[in-house]
Amino acid sequence: QVVLSRQYGSEGRITFTSHTPGEHQICLHSNSTRMALFAGGKLRVHLDIQVGEHTNNYPEIAANDKLTELQLRARQLLDQVEQIQKEQNYQRYREERFRMTSESTNQRVLWWSIAQTIILILTGIWQMRHLKSFFEAKKLV
Numbered sequence: 609q610v611v612l613s614r615q616y617g618s619e620g621r622i623t624f625t626s627h628t629p630g631e632h633q634i635c636l637h638s639n640s641t642r643m644a645l646f647a648g649g650k651l652r653v654h655l656d657i658q659v660g661e662h663t664n665n666y667p668e669i670a671a672n673d674k675l676t677e678l679q680l681r682a683r684q685l686l687d688q689v690e691q692i693q694k695e696q697n698y699q700r701y702r703e704e705r706f707r708m709t710s711e712s713t714n715q716r717v718l719w720w721s722i723a724q725t726i727i728l729i730l731t732g733i734w735q736m737r738h739l740k741s742f743f744e745a746k747k748l749v
Contacts, residue, residue, distance in 0.1 A: 611632075612624055626632060636653055664687060670680045743749040 611626065611628075614622060616622075634655070634657075636655075664684075666680055666684060669675070669683070675683065740749070
C-alpha cells in the first residue's frame with residue numbers, strides 16, 4: 609500500500625507524518641541516466657527520520673489546541689510515558705523471542721550431543737568386535 613508518492617525537481621524537501629504504526633519502506637528513485645552519473649554528476653540524498661515523541665511540534669500543538677503551559681507540559685509527559693511503554697513492550701517481545709531461540713538452540717545441542725555419544729559407542733562396539741574377529745582369525749586369542 610502506497611501511503612505517499614511525490615515527484616520533485618533537482619532539489620526538494622518533504623515532511624511526512626505517518627499515522628499508522630508498523631513497518632514502513634522508503635523508496636527513492638532518480639530519473640538521471642547512468643551516463644550522467646559517470647560524467648561527473650552527483651546525486652546527494654539526506655534522509656532524516658524521526659520517530660516517537662520527538663516528532664511532535666509542541667508549540668504548534670499548543671497554538672492549535674489553545675493549551676496552557678501546564679496542559680502542554682502534561683501532554684508532553686503523557687507522550688513520553690506512552691513512548692516508554694511502547695519501548696518496554698518491544699523489549700519484552702525481543703526478550704521473549706531471544707528466550708525461545710536460546711531454548712531451541714539448547715535443545716538442538718542436547719540432541720546433537722546424544723547423537724554423537726551414540727555414534728561413538730556404536731563405533732567402539734564395532735571396533736571391538738572387528739578386532740576380536742581379527743585376532744580369532746590370526747589365532748592369537
